[in-house]
Amino acid sequence: MKIIEEFLESKDIRVTAMRLLIYKFLAEKQVAVTLSDIENAFEKADRTTLYRTIKTFEEKDIVHQIGDGTGITKYALCEKGCNCEIETDLHLHFHCNNCNETICLTEHKIPQIKVPDGFVSENVNLVVKGICDKCSGQ
Amino acid sequence: MKIIEEFLESKDIRVTAMRLLIYKFLAEKQVAVTLSDIENAFEKADRTTLYRTIKTFEEKDIVHQIGDGTGITKYALCEKGCNCEIETDLHLHFHCNNCNETICLTEHKIPQIKVPDGFVSENVNLVVKGICDKCSGQ
DNA sequence: CAATAAATGCACTTCCATTGCATTGGTTAT
DNA sequence: ATAACCAATGCAATGGAAGTGCATTTATTG
Ligand SMILES: [Mn+2]
Ligand SMILES: [Mn+2]
Ligand SMILES: [Zn+2]
Ligand SMILES: [Zn+2]
Numbered sequence: 001m002k003i004i005e006e007f008l009e010s011k012d013i014r015v016t017a018m019r020l021l022i023y024k025f026l027a028e029k030q031v032a033v034t035l036s037d038i039e040n041a042f043e044k045a046d047r048t049t050l051y052r053t054i055k056t057f058e059e060k061d062i063v064h065q066i067g068d069g070t071g072i073t074k075y076a077l078c079e080k081g082c083n084c085e086i087e088t089d090l091h092l093h094f095h096c097n098n099c100n101e102t103i104c105l106t107e108h109k110i111p112q113i114k115v116p117d118g119f120v121s122e123n124v125n126l127v128v129k130g131i132c133d134k135c136s137g138q
Numbered sequence: 139m140k141i142i143e144e145f146l147e148s149k150d151i152r153v154t155a156m157r158l159l160i161y162k163f164l165a166e167k168q169v170a171v172t173l174s175d176i177e178n179a180f181e182k183a184d185r186t187t188l189y190r191t192i193k194t195f196e197e198k199d200i201v202h203q204i205g206d207g208t209g210i211t212k213y214a215l216c217e218k219g220c221n222c223e224i225e226t227d228l229h230l231h232f233h234c235n236n237c238n239e240t241i242c243l244t245e246h247k248i249p250q251i252k253v254p255d256g257f258v259s260e261n262v263n264l265v266v267k268g269i270c271d272k273c274s275g276q
Numbered sequence: 277c278a279a280t281a282a283a284t285g286c287a288c289t290t291c292c293a294t295t296g297c298a299t300t301g302g303t304t305a306t
Numbered sequence: 307a308t309a310a311c312c313a314a315t316g317c318a319a320t321g322g323a324a325g326t327g328c329a330t331t332t333a334t335t336g
Binding site: 067069071073092094097105107108111113114115116117118119120121122123124125126127128129130131132133136 | 251257268
């Protein structure tokens with residue numbers, strides 16, 4: 001807990017009760033979450049606060065957005081030494097068509113993608129869809 | 139024109155004036171379009187009709203959706219022999235951060251992506267963002 | 277403690293996607 | 307040709323998520 005506080009401060013984020021709770025919530029989750037997920041987890045809190053908290057986390061590069069194709073943006077904590085600031089999100093994401101959950105495959109980096117002449121690649125979003133380990137039953 | 143009609147019929151899509159126009163519109167466009175793009179191109183037509191036409195095209199596998207991360211879904215005609223039915227969208231998409239347009243790079247197939255044990259990959263969505271050939275000035 | 281700035285909460289707005297239902301138009305069977 | 311039928315269209319309304327303005331509360335700083 002103390003560690004989280006220090007971490008947030010080190011990232012230039014003021015510590016508040018709400019922010020600590022949301023950070024903890026994200027840290028405990030193994031999957032990417034939607035704003036509604038957070039909303040449901042903290043019925044008492046206002047949606048706007050949650051929204052702006054996530055945006056703050058995003059700006060300070062401790063959270064990254066994931067567009068998994070469902071149309072609803074999801075969020076997940078960045079890994080240690082993730083360096084979102086420099087190049088965005090090198091790892092790929094997996095979206096389960098069965099349980100509908102999306103997870104970061106942080107170990108799986110995105111391969112180099114060739115683009116035609118004249119095109120400049122700045123960053124890459126790669127989402128694999130299928131059946132996750134929990135749902136595939138092994 | 140006659141050819142389009144026959145094509146639609148071959149795909150089990152009834153030919154109507156609107157559908158022909160929308161098909162032609164898509165065929166002439168070099169880029170993926172939003173519903174609003176179509177809406178603007180056909181001021182007279184109702185938004186719902188355009189929406190349902192696109193959905194019909196999608197169901198019949200002559201159009202595919204593209205989620206380029208902008209939050210607005212885009213659509214593009216499938217290539218000849220695209221086989222969306224079987225495995226979705228093997229080619230990658232490019233989204234230009236400058237002109238905001240998204241195009242199909244149908245020549246550029248998505249490489250095989252490894253996923254961890256227990257995960258089953260059913261399909262892959264790959265969007266590269268950067269500067270397109272027109273905007274990069276060559 | 278006073279002054280100031282940031283965080284929170286509430287209300288409202290916008291934008292896109294989607295649906296229900298009445299109407300129109302085209303197809304098929306009598 | 308007419309009636310019966312079904313699909314396509316148009317209009318209105320809804321829903322969901324994202325985002326903004328402003329007043330209020332809470333934290334910081336001098
Ligand atoms: Mn991730
Ligand atoms: Mn495409
Ligand atoms: Zn699953
Ligand atoms: Zn461009």
